[in-house]
Each structure stands twice: as structure tokens, then as C-alpha cells.
Amino acid sequence: MKITIIAGARPNFMKIGPIIHAVQKAKNEGKSIGYRLVHTGQHYDKKMSGDFFDQLEIPAPDTNLESGGGTQAEQTAKIMIAFEKELLDNPTDLVLVVGDVTSTMACAITAQKMQVKVAHVEAGIRSGDWSMPEEINRLITDAITNYFFTTSELANENLRKSGVKDNQIFFVGNTMIDTLLKQRPNFIKPPVWDELNLKEKEYIVMTLHRPANVDESSKLKELMQEIIDHSNEIPLVFPVHPRTAKILEGLGISHPRLHMIEPLSYLEFNYLVERAKAVVTDSGGITEEASIMNVPCMTLRDNTERPETMDLGTNELLGTDPKAIQPAMEKLFSGEWKKAKEIPMWDGKCAERIIETLLKLES
Structure with a gap:
């Protein structure tokens, strides 16, 4: 099974890091799985230097589509054109997108039009505020996703209300927290x-x-x-x-x-x-x-x-x-601020659950 993993902005890399580690672990265990990491270049960040990748133990992307700059519409178009070429040159079984940036939506649309399945990590979250570009990206991505990986029971409910079937929804936790717990020391x-x-x-x-x-x-x-x-x-x-x-x-x-x-x-x-x-x-x-x-x-x-x-x-x-x-x-x-309680499945094992699930689904 070959997965193309998409990242477009700095927070995406914190989310995909644990997924890449989980793919590598599964491969080392003899599972038939590999990945290609595509950076769309949506955001250029000087802090995304070698140090960033070294600190978070994230491998350098296999390619950078260099689609940054311009309006959101221009950016979307540039990402879609470049990603279509990427998929033609490097066929894959599944495109995995994370979060809610423009790259998430643009690559999901491109993949589906080329009849490649899409998995969305952090599916189903909603603010209800259509003035946020991220909310539009979430709605569109979730309208055309095959496999939905969620961070909460509320996200599951949002997806069910929009007509997603239970056998497509997988409550796995939060990959951002995988990164946080791993890197805290x-x-x-x-x-x-x-x-x-x-x-x-x-x-x-x-x-x-x-x-x-x-x-x-x-x-x-x-x-x-x-x-x-x-x-x-x-x-x-x-x-x-x-x-x-x-x-x-x-x-x-x-x-x-x-x-x-x-x-x-x-x-x-x-x-x-x-x-x-x-x-x-x-x-x-x-x-x-x-x-x-x-x-x-x-x-x-x-x-x-x-x-x-x-x-x-x-x-x-x-x-x-x-x-x-x-x-x-x-x-x-006054010392009256509430204390945190345990958030279900935010335990540092989200990425492992995602890869285990994909291997079962695509076997």
C-alpha cells in the first residue's frame, strides 16, 4: 500500500510527523506499506529549516510543489495543477490530508477527480463560522473523503449528521498530541x-x-x-x-x-x-x-x-x-481556573491507530 501524505503549512508537519513514524514502524514489522511526503509549499516559513525537521524528527519532503503566494483562489489553483502532475508522475493508492488548510481541500479535490481515495485526519471538526476559510476547507474536504479519522465523539456526530456512514468514521485521537507528548521531554x-x-x-x-x-x-x-x-x-x-x-x-x-x-x-x-x-x-x-x-x-x-x-x-x-x-x-x-481532565484517545497513540486502520481497510 502506497500513501501520499500532504502537508502545506507548519502545523501540518506536527500532525503528519507521527503518521510517518507509524508508517515506518509498520514497514519495519514487515507490513506492505510505504509513503511519499508532498509539501505543497502553501506557506513558506523561515523556521521550517533543517532544524525544524531535525527537532521533530520529520523526514524532508520528497517534493515541494512551491505553490505559495497569491490569493486563496490562485493558491488553490496552483496546488491543484501541481498536485495533478505529481499524482500522474507518482501514482498512489491513497492520498492522506490533515487539518483544514487550503492544501487539504485542494489535494482532496484533485485526488478524487483522479479516482484516488482520500483519508482526512482531523475530520468532522466544525466551528459553524463560514467567515473562516478553514471552515469552508473542512466542509469541502469532508464532502469528498472516503475515510474519516476523528479527534472526538462530537466530530463523529457532525459527520453522521452530514450523511457519512459509521463504517467510514474512525475515532482515533489527535496526532498533534502524539507530537506534543513525544517532544515534551x-x-x-x-x-x-x-x-x-x-x-x-x-x-x-x-x-x-x-x-x-x-x-x-x-x-x-x-x-x-x-x-x-x-x-x-x-x-x-x-x-x-x-x-x-x-x-x-x-x-x-x-x-x-x-x-x-x-x-x-x-x-x-x-x-x-x-x-x-x-x-x-x-x-x-x-x-x-x-x-x-x-x-x-x-x-x-x-x-x-x-x-x-x-x-x-x-x-x-x-x-x-x-x-x-x-x-x-x-x-x-484568584486561583479559580478549571483544571484539565483526561481527553479520550489523546494519549500519543493516534497515528498508530490510523495506520493499523488503513492497513485493514486496504488489505
């Missing part, structure tokens, strides 16, 4: 730890990148001010995306406790998260990691596609109203 202390003399549970980590939070300057300014005013005089460490940094600079936002730093590597960033008092974010993936590490997490969004991080994890959805910051911070500093 290897977290790297970033230089900023000593530079700022940070102490465990005495600082807050921030990440903001969604247009709803960073594009409207008056709202962003108010949001930042509320966080600064109600964070109990402890340092705020903010690895800033260059785009967000430019906006913040233009607004003149600065404070002695606000430390805007360069984006960090995966192992450095999670070193900070694990030891933080709390995380303030609008990212989905960080809510999963914070929940597993039992770190209080405040999400500045009106919806989430990962409700298990709220029901069983440490995540609370604050919405995008800056006035929601103060009561959340008061709850945090």
Missing part, C-alpha cells in the same frame, strides 16, 4: 527566558493573528490595553507574527511588561507555554496543547472547532469583546 529553553528573568507560573504567553482581532486597529488597541491593565503586573510574552507586529507598531502599543519577540520554534514555544501562568490566544492548536499541559487558556474568539478543550481541557472562549478580559483575569489570579 525535549522542549528547549528559549533565550528570552533568561533575558527577561522569567519564573515559572509568573508570566503570560500571548499569540494573536486572526483578522477579527488584529485588523481593526481600535479594537486591537483596546484588547491589548485590557490585557496589560488586568494581568497583575506580571510579564506578557508575545511572539509576534511579522504582520501583527507591523500593525502594533503603527498603533504605538508598548509597555514595560509587554515583550514582543520574534516567533519561536515549536520546542521553544511549548517550553514557555508549559511553564506559563496562562495563555491568551486566538489559535485552535494552542488550546489543545495548553489543555494537555494543564495550562489555563483564554481564547479570544466567538467560536471554536475544538469544544473538547473547553469541556475537558483548560480552555475558555472569551469572545472578541475586550471587556471580557478583566473577569477572566480575575478568575485566573
Whole structure:
């Protein structure tokens, strides 16, 4: 069985790493399985250097389609054209896509039009917000997938409601957590730890990148001010995306406790998260990691596609109203924040379950 594995953006590589390791393990055990790793080039990230692959023990891609840049429509078209050629040159039994980026949707469509089966890892998650490009990508990918690998019972239910049959749905867990649990002993202390003399549970980590939070300057300014005013005089460490940094600079936002730093590597960033008092974010993936590490997490969004991080994890959805910051911070500093419970199947063995399932299905 030959699998073509797709990755298009940095978070995808954390998700496919464990799957590749599981394929290699099965092959070493004598199973008839192999893979080809295709990087669509959707995102170019200078931190995706050799170090990134070495740190996470991910092999270099077999090919890079170099489809980055342009509008979403242009990007989709470039990926589809390049991936069609890739499949003609390198036939496969199955295309495996992860998550919800443009590459996920574009490669799923291309594969199905070439009559190649598609497996979707992280299928069935929904935010209900069609203004998010990721939600459209999820809906389209799940409409044309053959095998659905899910992270929660709620995702299973979402798929059933849309007409997917039970024998196509496989509740396996979360490959992002496979990576987190494997790499947790290897977290790297970033230089900023000593530079700022940070102490465990005495600082807050921030990440903001969604247009709803960073594009409207008056709202962003108010949001930042509320966080600064109600964070109990402890340092705020903010690895800033260059785009967000430019906006913040233009607004003149600065404070002695606000430390805007360069984006960090995966192992450095999670070193900070694990030891933080709390995380303030609008990212989905960080809510999963914070929940597993039992770190209080405040999400500045009106919806989430990962409700298990709220029901069983440490995540609370604050919405995008800056006035929601103060009561959340008061709850945090009074010691009343909820503790994480065990999230079913988020145990580090998700990728093994995926490969075991595929071998049975395709035997």
C-alpha cells in the first residue's frame, strides 16, 4: 500500500510527523506499506529549516510543489495543477490530508477527480463560522473523503449528521498530541527566558493573528490595553507574527511588561507555554496543547472547532469583546481556573491507530 501524505503549512508537519513514524514502524514489522511526503509549499516559513525537521524528527519532503503566494483562489489553483502532475508522475493508492488548510481541500479535490481515495485526519471538526476559510476547507474536504479519522465523539456526530456512514468514521485521537507528548521531554529553553528573568507560573504567553482581532486597529488597541491593565503586573510574552507586529507598531502599543519577540520554534514555544501562568490566544492548536499541559487558556474568539478543550481541557472562549478580559483575569489570579481532565484517545497513540486502520481497510 502506497500513501501520499500532504502537508502545506507548519502545523501540518506536527500532525503528519507521527503518521510517518507509524508508517515506518509498520514497514519495519514487515507490513506492505510505504509513503511519499508532498509539501505543497502553501506557506513558506523561515523556521521550517533543517532544524525544524531535525527537532521533530520529520523526514524532508520528497517534493515541494512551491505553490505559495497569491490569493486563496490562485493558491488553490496552483496546488491543484501541481498536485495533478505529481499524482500522474507518482501514482498512489491513497492520498492522506490533515487539518483544514487550503492544501487539504485542494489535494482532496484533485485526488478524487483522479479516482484516488482520500483519508482526512482531523475530520468532522466544525466551528459553524463560514467567515473562516478553514471552515469552508473542512466542509469541502469532508464532502469528498472516503475515510474519516476523528479527534472526538462530537466530530463523529457532525459527520453522521452530514450523511457519512459509521463504517467510514474512525475515532482515533489527535496526532498533534502524539507530537506534543513525544517532544515534551525535549522542549528547549528559549533565550528570552533568561533575558527577561522569567519564573515559572509568573508570566503570560500571548499569540494573536486572526483578522477579527488584529485588523481593526481600535479594537486591537483596546484588547491589548485590557490585557496589560488586568494581568497583575506580571510579564506578557508575545511572539509576534511579522504582520501583527507591523500593525502594533503603527498603533504605538508598548509597555514595560509587554515583550514582543520574534516567533519561536515549536520546542521553544511549548517550553514557555508549559511553564506559563496562562495563555491568551486566538489559535485552535494552542488550546489543545495548553489543555494537555494543564495550562489555563483564554481564547479570544466567538467560536471554536475544538469544544473538547473547553469541556475537558483548560480552555475558555472569551469572545472578541475586550471587556471580557478583566473577569477572566480575575478568575485566573484568584486561583479559580478549571483544571484539565483526561481527553479520550489523546494519549500519543493516534497515528498508530490510523495506520493499523488503513492497513485493514486496504488489505
